[in-house]
Amino acid sequence: MSVRSVIVIGAGAAGLAAAERLVSDGLEVTVLEASGRVGGRIRHLEGFADFDIELGAEEVHGLENCLVPLVEASGADLIRHETAHDYIRYDGKLVSLGEARAGEDLREAFDFIAKVSNFSGPAWTVEQCLVARHVPGRAWHYLDSRLGVEHGTTLDRLGMRGFAGYEPNWQSREENYTVRQPYVRLLDPLLDQVRDRIRFGAVVARIEWGGPQALVRLAGGEDLRADAVIYTGSVAVLRDTPPEFFPVLPPEKREAVASIGMDGGMKIVLKFDHRFWPEDMYFLHADTFWPQFWTPGKGRGGRAHVLTTFVSGARADFLRQLEVDRVEFALGELDRIFGGRIASDHCLDAHVEDWTAEPYVRGLYSFPLAHTEPRHREALAAPLGRRLFFAGEATDLGGHSGTVHGAIDSGRRAAEEVKTNLET
Ligand SMILES: Cc1cc2nc3c(=O)[nH]c(=O)nc-3n(C[C@H](O)[C@H](O)[C@H](O)COP(=O)(O)OP(=O)(O)OC[C@H]3O[C@@H](n4cnc5c(N)ncnc54)[C@H](O)[C@@H]3O)c2cc1C
Incomplete structure (x- = not known):
């Protein structure tokens, strides 16, 4: 033949x-x-900092998947990240996730995640489900970042049934690694x-x-x-x-x-002349337009002070319609979180990666x-x-x-x- x-x-x-x-x-x-x-x-983006910046996929979710043999075969190293290094911002305060979790409102968010696989209700979005359960605003902000952004969308679009059905996948996302290379x-x-x-x-x-x-x-x-x-x-x-x-x-x-x-979205990478966030911070879940910021250099040994922020779904659509400078907007939000003009006055460089504008991708990744x-x-x-x-x-x-x-x-x-x- x-x-x-x-x-x-x-x-x-x-x-x-x-x-x-x-x-x-x-x-x-x-x-x-x-x-x-x-x-x-x-x-990835080379030359922006003294480590490479990932503009697309950044984390390896769990160690029980086909990437692990490829990690070994390629000679790459994984860096493990614990949610213990995550922070949350609400009521004008920045608190560690562990501390926030002890509060009643945040407990509702964790409870929601823990029980999600039991959901057998109608074809609702996650947002509809949160409204029906009277989930408090603080928990909402956290879920917006943890579930909405994590799935490349916003809670008004993420389907509850599909998301609940993908529980095993969600679990593996609890254990995240980045790649040193x-x-x-x-x-x-x-x-x-x-x-x-x-x-x-x-x-x-x-x-x-x-x-x-x-x-x-x-x-x-x-x-x-x-x-x-x-x-x-x-x-x-x-x-x-x-x-x-x-x-x-x-x-x-x-x-x-x-x-x-599959929604649009973008990453904005910001480099500063000094660090103004907690030294151990990996993720910051914020009650601002930009629902999350993180430190892409964490564990990589670089000296540059870099934050990445990520926006997806309805927010990304809205941002594309707004006639604002996206970098200034993100810096303004960081100023609101950390006070004064700490971000705006100390930003050295920025990079915007808009995946919606990529003609052969046209967005982030699929979700239910x-x-x-x-x-x-x-x-x-x-x-x-x-x-x-x-x-x-x-x-x-x-x-x-x-x-x-x-x-x-x-x-x-x-x-x-x-x-x-x-x-x-
Ligand atoms: C910002 C962002 C963050 C992410 N974070 C993570 C993460 O942390 N962890 C994780 O596991 N995943 C993450 N993902 C998702 C992950 O990157 C994707 O699921 C995965 O890379 C998709 O691979 P693919 O081969 O299916 O599609 P693609 O990577 O889109 O590959 C398809 C290819 O087809 C080409 N193509 C399309 N149309 C044509 C055509 N007409 N002719 C010729 N070529 C064509 C495109 O140019 C492209 O190269 C992220 C994605 C984004 C955008």
Whole structure:
């Protein structure tokens, strides 16, 4: 039998994982990547501080996932972060999370998280659920940061059923690690096997999947043919600016795309001439427009004083409409938290990474809307005929959508589907 050929669209975590699996099985693989680099939503900024700053994925959630062997194989080191180093700001005060947790209001927030897997109510958002339970404002702010931002959205969009159903995933997010080296280095063991198969600047404009071979047309007009295609673009790209599919995607696939959330968002990285926050601080959950700030250099041994802030969902949409300087706005909020003009007067440099504006990503990562059901992710992941296969974090069926390890699992799953299909 002749060597079978596969085109993988996208050189993010899912695409590299799929390609590596297929290459190791002797298939002829071409990876088409629209941008000029690998990693997709894993990207870092060099030269801003004396350590690299992660602009996309930053944490490894738990140690029981497929990233752990890649950490070892790449020679990277993980830094463990305890929530004991988190702070919360309310009533004009900054208190450690441990201290705040003892108070009645915050206990309600932790209680809500602890009992979330018991939820069996209607198709509500988390916000509707908090209103119905009369959760107090202080607890609300904390949940906004811990749940809303963590899922790349805001509580008015995060679906309660889906979120409650993803409890195992949420648990693993309790144990977070950062990578001392650039995060993208974790993909090196995959990349080493497929480096020479990647074509950069290759924007896929059309995918024909109905014939005896698949045809992929690039934006410049070049046509490529293969026995199978794995598509790994984000669910927001599929929703807003998909390649042209021929035949068109069937109704179940289109319903799935419309039923899974993926919102816009941005990170702003701020460098200061001195530290004005507590020395042991990792996260700060704040009752300001910017719901969380953190210290990206924690545990990395750098001397630069850097804070990152992150905004997502409805807030990110609102911010994009506001005619304000985003950096000045974030600095103003830090001034309100720490007093005077401590942030505004001591900021040395800033970087804004707006993922909504990335043409081949268009947002952060997928999350469940109020009406999202498991069947939607299954339909998103399902192959079409014998030629077109789907991977990417939003297609992960193991409860780890929205993560790097979920993306890798999905790429490996799609590679197995392709192999099974080509063997029969
Ligand atoms: C700000 C931010 C913070 C995050 N934090 C974390 C975290 O701490 N921990 C964690 O585990 N996860 C985190 N994530 C999520 C994680 O980064 C993603 O789940 C994961 O990287 C997605 O990988 P993927 O391969 O599915 O998609 P992508 O990384 O989006 O890769 C898809 C690739 O396809 C390419 N592409 C799209 N359309 C086309 C086309 N038409 N032609 C050719 N190429 C195309 C894109 O350029 C891209 O490179 C974060 C993400 C963001 C944005």
